Amino acid sequence: MTITIALPSKGRMKEDASAIFERAGMTISAVGNDRSYRGRVEGWDDVEIAFLSASEISREIGNGTVDFGVTGEDLMREGFAEVDKRVEFCARLGFGHADVVVAVPEIWLDVDTMADLVDVAADFRARHSRRLAIATKYWRLTQQFFSSQHGIQLYRIVESLGATEGAPASGSADIIVDITSTGSTLRANHLKVLQDGVILHSQACLVRARKESHAGEPAVQAIIEAVRAAL
Ligand SMILES: Nc1ncnc2c1ncn2[C@@H]1O[C@H](COP(=O)(O)OP(=O)(O)OP(=O)(O)O)[C@@H](O)[C@H]1O
Numbered sequence: 001m002t003i004t005i006a007l008p009s010k011g012r013m014k015e016d017a018s019a020i021f022e023r024a025g026m027t028i029s030a031v032g033n034d035r036s037y038r039g040r041v042e043g044w045d046d047v048e049i050a051f052l053s054a055s056e057i058s059r060e061i062g063n064g065t066v067d068f069g070v071t072g073e074d075l076m077r078e079g080f081a082e083v084d085k086r087v088e089f090c091a092r093l094g095f096g097h098a099d100v101v102v103a104v105p106e107i108w109l110d111v112d113t114m115a116d117l118v119d120v121a122a123d124f125r126a127r128h129s130r131r132l133a134i135a136t137k138y139w140r141l142t143q144q145f146f147s148s149q150h151g152i153q154l155y156r157i158v159e160s161l162g163a164t165e166g167a168p169a170s171g172s173a174d175i176i177v178d179i180t181s182t183g184s185t186l187r188a189n190h191l192k193v194l195q196d197g198v199i200l201h202s203q204a205c206l207v208r209a210r211k212e213s214h215a216g217e218p219a220v221q222a223i224i225e226a227v228r229a230a231l
């Protein structure tokens, strides 16, 4: 059986992902020229590498079109409902750290917690006859956190595909849910993270598609063990 591992072809996770595999004793080389999107692993003839973007990798693992991949936990959890049934998070790799957070304008002085936001959402309805607008590209995580975990139903999601932190200032939304690592983008846009507003601490993970064909396949376990030993 050939096992396909999807690794980032570009972006912030590319170098660190390759380095982990190198340390795991799995040296990757491109098949064909340097711009090839296929690779192989020296000494592991049953393994092939597919180079894809981080978001493509999460999709392909969730669909089971690849066996393993390195991608952000946020992308996996946003992409698929009940993701733990579809995939196994085999290892947290110690890079690509970012938190998915709820952030509000700094000038909302009396809003510091999700409980405060419950009041704000009710207030918006009563005073402004409209719902609290949340700019985000994390629809699923936002809905789970607001509706299921905090019982907030009075909100509206405004889809944002970039520059989410600018939405409150431009008036297209009231608050945001987005990823932050250093916090500098939030500060530059005069936004603050709510005290209990961290939805997910994300980092790069080795993720396996749960497939029946993996049972009793020695190479599957060997890959997991090699990567874990490299951490
Ligand atoms: N400061 C950050 N901003 C955004 N994402 C970050 C940050 N730090 C780490 N990440 C993580 O990086 C991953 C996205 O990686 P990256 O932005 O390199 O993908 P990409 O190559 O741009 O993919 P695509 O173009 O398909 O969106 C996510 O899992 C995210 O959590």
Ligand SMILES: O=P(O)(O)OC[C@H]1O[C@H](OP(=O)(O)OP(=O)(O)O)[C@H](O)[C@@H]1O
Residues within 6 Å of the ligand: 162, 165, 178, 179, 180, 181, 182, 183, 184, 185, 186
């Ligand atoms: O907390 P910070 O360190 O300021 O990082 C957070 C910012 O970084 C990312 O944007 P980026 O400019 O990387 O663009 P991208 O999301 O399109 O990759 C992310 O969308 C945030 O806007």
